[in-house]
Amino acid sequence: LLYEGLSPSNAIFGGARDPPSATEKGLGRGYFVNLLKMVDSHTTSNYDFLFRRPSAVVLSGYEDAILSMGAAMIPTEFTAAAKVCLHFTLPSMSTGAALLLDTENNELAYFEENDKVKHLPKMGVVWDAVRQRMLEVRRSPVPDNDPIRTVMPNLAQDSGQVFVIAPMVDQRRSLYRVLVLLLAVCDELSEVHLEKLRILERNVIVTAARVLANETSEKERATIENMLDVCGDLIDLDIVSLSVKILKHIMSTVKPTTSTLFFLEDGTQELVAYAYNGVALDTEIRKPVSESIYGECFRMGEVVNISNVQQDLRFNPRIDTIKDYEPTHLLCIPVKRRGTQGTQSVIGVLVVCDKNDRPFTKHDEDGLLYSLHFCSSMLNNTLVYQRELALKKQNEVLLQVAKNLFTSLDNIVSLLRGIMNAASSLTNAERCSLFLLDKSRTNLVATVFNGDVLKERTLTIKVGQGIAGYVAKTGKTVNITDAQKHPHFFSEVDKTTGFYTKHILCFPIMDNNGVVVGVAELCNKVNGKFFTKYDEELARTFSAYCGISIYHSKLYEAVMASQGRSSLATELMLYHMKIRPDELERAAKSSLPPVASFHKDMCKLTFSPLDIKNSADEIAVMSMMNEMDLISKFQLHSDILARFVLMVKKGYRDPPYHNWMHAFSVAHFLYALYCCSNKLSCLDDLEVLALFVSCLCHDIDHRGTNNAFQVCSNSVLASLYSSEGSVMERHHLAQTLCILNSPGCNIFESLSDSDYRRTISMIRDNILDTDIASHLKKLKNIKQMANDGYNRSNPEHHKLLCSLIMTSCDLASSCKTWESNKASSDLIYQEFFSQGDLEKALGVTPSEMMDRDRAFIPEQQLQFLDNIAGPVYQLLSRLLPESAEAYYTLVENREKWDVLKKAGKKGFGDPAE
8 A cells, every 4th residue: 555656745736846835745754654543434443454364364344445455456356446445434425436547548537347448538527627637626617518527427416516536647657647537516615625635636646657667568468469370370481371371369459440551563663452450352453653642651661650641731631541441440550561670661662541530649640650660570481482483483484495495396376375475474464475476577466466377367567667666676675555556556456356456565576687587566464554573574574585496496307307308218228128029028038048058158257148148148148037036045037137138238338349239148157166166155145145136237328438538528427427537337337227116127025134135235236346447446455355265144245245246247257268258358448449439539648558559469468468357367366266267268368469569550450360
């Protein structure tokens, strides 16, 4: 009950005044003594409540009322207890009331038990006393129309009664606020009554201050708990949903009539709202930053509180009215995000209108700022996420467009339609069109119109006419906010199509040289007033994509035309390689005779198969494969094998040496090697199959010239293969694969996938190894293998041995009998000299062995045998001793060439002579 810090002056009488009257003297230090006297006068025994246990205290009604008021925690309990205390203080009181300060509105209010609040009107006899902060004892009746009757409807003042108006002033910290107002109708006041009022004032002030502090604390606690609950719900990555949640919270706490949350849209410099009164909008609300009062709040970053909208010139009804609602009171709160080092930046504006027909107070401002303090971070995060999401969508669309550049080049119109539809989607355009310049460059022809490809009808615009024509002529991007008023707008298009154009974003499409080849046009921004700077940046991106598409499409058309010509040439070649039915039937249906039936020496390495009749060589090939057990092991179908062999035979041209008979001789040497060396048991069956096929195909489509000539003459083959080396060998491989892929020619169709891939890989290596340059690179490793001994479990040894066998088969003419060797050499030099003649025609000096005027054939042959062929068969005889006969025959042939050299014979003389 003790009041700390109260000045000794009489608060009821307006504070200290010098000198006070006798009835106005404060209690000062005698307060406690007087209080005990007052208490004692109301009890039959002394009340020593300071030193007794509460259970032992006997209280009077007044003391109980004082203690009840002191225990009050909420305004309704306090005002009720204060009214009881007032009744004990003024026993003659017929009507009374106690009003407490409503801190939220900073007004005195009457709190009823049903939580209804009646505020003291700021006029009338009571308000005058409150303003003076003075005790007033009114003896004249209160007028019937006085506003106080709204708080005290039963106010009645009999004759001889007075109306006491007692404002209780809080003088602590120099606030001088009226915390409590006591009203009573009673008999005339005596000095005792005034003394009791002074005592009551001290208790009322202390208790009221505590109740108000407790109420403020409870409100803050409730607000914090509420905000924590709200923050838990604010975890939302959708800005529309988040706006709805925040506005619902605002509507439930502040209780305005309307509420809106605006955010800045960078591209348009507009404030955009996605929700209104806690409900998502079907159509966004947009307000200009530069003209609206909401934009002023955003730009200044300060609260805008208008108590009377109709009298404030800042409010423009034409611009600032939201959803046709014209407010009376308006409060705009900037939404700020916290940055680094305490910086803040505005990201939006909260707008609330009208609250219980009363202007918004400083308390409302603080409450909203407090709420937005919690919400701003989540709002900013969601806005950033939405921007990142939009950027992700943009990147995905652009990536898809980029993919289409390389997957839809065969249909440029369809590709451009896809690009334009993507541009329309990202910029929210209602219509998209694409015009390409015709060959005369005088007209724009609509390729894509309204997102569709024009097929039957065409739309043509002259260059320089309309917006599209202007862009085609100037090469400049045009962004028009009001198309109908633009001087270059061509309204005939709208009349023709029935479409009303409002906004236009038109941009040129240029090729890789910066020349305009077309124009793209986006019309009518959906959910927006015009196309933005952001849309212009997207337009430039899509312009580049369109230009790239057109460039690559033309390039693709050229490639396809070239491929078509190539396919036609291949078709023509295959036509000439076409196998007659009788040929196929003879080769496929005939039973395969023994190889020895073709010649008794077919199994000898030194035998030359050139003596076999040409009409029987394909049968001989299949017979060799049969005796090598390749047909049965790999289930080679007779029709397919026959067709394959015949196609390979027809694939050879007819140069003097590198023709089909050379291929047949090479395959025969492998067969002879197979026969004399235990069926090539050092290799597996798949390697033997790959070697035999490689021997047959290793020189398909040979032109009688070597790799050097192909490069020197810049031939088509050189342009295809020179970057990889081994030009002719790579061409032979390509032709081999072409035949294998021809209908009915895949002899490997019965192989498993892994065996098929391995076989093709070995054929590739074998054919490339017929390039002497490739062989020489591996020669060192082959010699090392011969020195160390062949290891059948070493995969690398398998590869080296296959390479050596392939080279030995290709050079087999060197180890044939002298007459066969000399005949083969004659054919080889015919090719050499023919190439030399071609080189001379190109202005290139041929090498000595290619020049028919300078070539010394015996010496050239000796060099070849000593440096190339000799080491090959010597290594082969070391690894396959059964092949030594070939090496010995080569040595004999060398001796004969040496005799010719020593005799000075430049050509193919007879050593015996």
